[in-house]
Amino acid sequence: TPPLVKFAFRDRGAGMPAEGERDGVQVRFDAKIALLFLIVPVCLVASSILQGSFGQIGPDSDDVMRLVQIKDLLNGQDWFDLHQYRMGPDGGTLMHWSRLADLPIIALYSLFDLFLPSDTALVWAYSAWPPLSVLVVLGGLYAGARHVSDRAGALACLVLGVFVYATHYRFSPGAIDHHNLQLGLIALAMGLALDPLRRPWRLVGAGMALAASVAIGGEVYVFVAAICAFIALDWVVAGRAAMRGAIGFGAGLAAGLEIAFFATIAPSHYEVVACDALSSVSLLAGMAGGFGLAAAALVTSGRTVWLRLGALMLVGAICAATLVMVGPECLSNPLEDLSPEVKAFWLDRVDEARPVFSNRPDRVSTLGFTLGITILALGLSLFGLYRRQRLRANLFFSGLLIAALAMTLYQIRFYVFGHLFAIIPLGLWIADVYRAGKAKSPSSVTYIGALALSLPFLWALPGLLVTDKAETGNKTGDKADCQQEGVFTTLETLPEGRILASADFGPMILNQTGHSILQGNYHRNQDGIRQAIGLWLSEAGDTQSLLAASGIDYVMTCPADAETRLLSGHDPEGFAARLKRNEIPDFLENIPFESEAKSPAKLYRIRRDDDIHQKDEDVS
Numbered sequence: 001t002p003p004l005v006k007f008a009f010r011d012r013g014a015g016m017p018a019e020g021e022r023d024g025v026q027v028r029f030d031a032k033i034a035l036l037f038l039i040v041p042v043c044l045v046a047s048s049i050l051q052g053s054f055g056q057i058g059p060d061s062d063d064v065m066r067l068v069q070i071k072d073l074l075n076g077q078d079w080f081d082l083h084q085y086r087m088g089p090d091g092g093t094l095m096h097w098s099r100l101a102d103l104p105i106i107a108l109y110s111l112f113d114l115f116l117p118s119d120t121a122l123v124w125a126y127s128a129w130p131p132l133s134v135l136v137v138l139g140g141l142y143a144g145a146r147h148v149s150d151r152a153g154a155l156a157c158l159v160l161g162v163f164v165y166a167t168h169y170r171f172s173p174g175a176i177d178h179h180n181l182q183l184g185l186i187a188l189a190m191g192l193a194l195d196p197l198r199r200p201w202r203l204v205g206a207g208m209a210l211a212a213s214v215a216i217g218g219e220v221y222v223f224v225a226a227i228c229a230f231i232a233l234d235w236v237v238a239g240r241a242a243m244r245g246a247i248g249f250g251a252g253l254a255a256g257l258e259i260a261f262f263a264t265i266a267p268s269h270y271e272v273v274a275c276d277a278l279s280s281v282s283l284l285a286g287m288a289g290g291f292g293l294a295a296a297a298l299v300t301s302g303r304t305v306w307l308r309l310g311a312l313m314l315v316g317a318i319c320a321a322t323l324v325m326v327g328p329e330c331l332s333n334p335l336e337d338l339s340p341e342v343k344a345f346w347l348d349r350v351d352e353a354r355p356v357f358s359n360r361p362d363r364v365s366t367l368g369f370t371l372g373i374t375i376l377a378l379g380l381s382l383f384g385l386y387r388r389q390r391l392r393a394n395l396f397f398s399g400l401l402i403a404a405l406a407m408t409l410y411q412i413r414f415y416v417f418g419h420l421f422a423i424i425p426l427g428l429w430i431a432d433v434y435r436a437g438k439a440k441s442p443s444s445v446t447y448i449g450a451l452a453l454s455l456p457f458l459w460a461l462p463g464l465l466v467t468d469k470a471e472t473g474n475k476t477g478d479k480a481d482c483q484q485e486g487v488f489t490t491l492e493t494l495p496e497g498r499i500l501a502s503a504d505f506g507p508m509i510l511n512q513t514g515h516s517i518l519q520g521n522y523h524r525n526q527d528g529i530r531q532a533i534g535l536w537l538s539e540a541g542d543t544q545s546l547l548a549a550s551g552i553d554y555v556m557t558c559p560a561d562a563e564t565r566l567l568s569g570h571d572p573e574g575f576a577a578r579l580k581r582n583e584i585p586d587f588l589e590n591i592p593f594e595s596e597a598k599s600p601a602k603l604y605r606i607r608r609d610d611d612i613h614q615k616d617e618d619v620s
Contacts, residue, residue: 148196226400374415499552564580
C-alpha cells in the first residue's frame, strides 16, 4: 500500500468514535488535511530545485509574456493599458489578457521587495505564486468532495489531487500564465456549488469565482455556462428550497462581473466590444443572466415547476438578445477571422490549439493521457445516475465532463479542465472501492487498482511503450540550444531595433532585451504574424525592400524551430529557405554570438543601402 494512501485511510474504523473521542479524531483529520495540502507545493518546489529550474520563468512563451506584462506595469505602464508596444507593427499590439492574473504576483513582489532587492523579489514572486495557487484548486476539490461525501471520501479525493498536481507543469515555480488561477477559481466555484444545503453565501462565492474566471480569460465560457445551467436547473427542480441559493449565485455572478469590469477596464473602453476578453458585451450578458436568475427565483420559487422553467427560459432569451444586440460578432469564433496564411502557417502549428486527434508523433500516448481519466470519470458519473446514487452531484459532474470532453476534442489544451472535473468522481470511487474491499477482507488492496486507473500517466503508459522514440525526436537539433543566455546577451549589446524572429522566440527577446519584435503567438498580433510570414516567404528581389518597409533591423533564425522548417519547406526559394541553405544576401551582416554561446541560431543585422555602398567602396 502506498504510504500516502495508507496515511489517508488509516484510523477509519467501521464505527463512529465515542463522544469523548470525537475532538481527538477531528484533530487527526485536520492534521492529515493540512499535511496533504502542504505536500503538493513542497513537491512542486522540490522538483523544480532538482531539475535546476527554480528561479527561472516557466518554459511556456505565455509565462514569459506574462512576466513582460508585469515588468511593464512595475516600470510605470498604466494599470488599464494592456498594449505591448514592442510587439507587432508600429503602434504595438493590444493584448487581451486581464490584469487580475497579475495581482497575486504583484502582491508577493510587494511583500518580498520589503527585504530583498527588487530583481530578486520579482524572481521569488513568480517562483512562489504557482505552487501557492494549487492550494486554491485543492481547497475547491476538498470542499466539493466534502459536500457530497464523508471525510474519508473527501480525503480520498484530496489524495488523488496530490498525485495529479504534485508535479503538474501548470503549478511549477515560474509557470505564471493565467491558467493556474483559472483552474483554482473553477475548482472553487465547483466546490461551493455542490453544497447540498445551497447556503446563499456559498453560492455567492461560487458566482463571484465564476465571474473572476471569465474576467481572466474567455476559454472558460463553456464551463462557466455549464455551472450556471446546473445552478439554474437545480433551482427549477427544487423550487423554494433552492431560492436563496439561486438569488445569491445570480447576485454574486453579476456583482463579480461588475467589480472586475470597472477594476480592469479603462473608462474610455467601456463601450468597446471585445469577444476574447471581458468587455461591455460579456458584462451586460452576464448581468442579465445573474440578476435575471435572482429576480426569477425571488418571484416564482413558490410557483409550479413549469412556471419556473418558463421564467428561466425568459432569462435565457434576454441574455441571448443582449448578446445579439451588443456584440453579434461574438457569436462566431474570433480565430475564424484570421487570414488564410496566418491559419496555415501559424495557428495550425500551435499545438495547444489543435484537435486532440490531430496528427502528432506521440498521438497514442497523448490520447490516453488527455482523455483517459475524463472518460472514466464520465462513465462513473453516468453509472451513478443510472443507479440513482448522488444524483445531484453526478448530474453536475456529467455535464462538466461532457463539456470538457467536447472542448478537448476541439482543442487539446482543454484537457486540464477534464482532469480537474474528474478528480472528485474518481476520488469517491476510490473511497467506495476501499470500503467494499475492507468489508470483505481487511487485507484487501483492490483500491490500489482504482487509484492507479485514476492517474493520467497510467493511461499514457501504453502509448509511450509503443511509440518509437525516433518518431518524437527532433532531427534538426534542440530549439533550446537556440535560446542560450549568450544569444540574448549578444542581442542586448546591439543598438535597439526591431527583430524578425520566430513567434516562439518573441516573448524571450522582449523579456531579456530592450529590442522590439514583429510577431508573437497571439491572435491579436495578426498583422505582425502576417507580415512576418510574407517576409520569410519573400522572393530574392523583394526581400530587402519588404524588410525595410516593416522596419526590421535584425533577423534571427533557428534551424530547429518549427516555423523555420515549415516556411522553408513550403517555398524553397523563399527568404527562410535561402537562409537555411546559408545563401546570405549582401544586405545581411552576420553577427557572431559571444564565444561561450555555442548556439545553432544565426543573427544578422540589416545593412542599409549606404552600408552596402560603403562595403563596395572598401572592397574596391
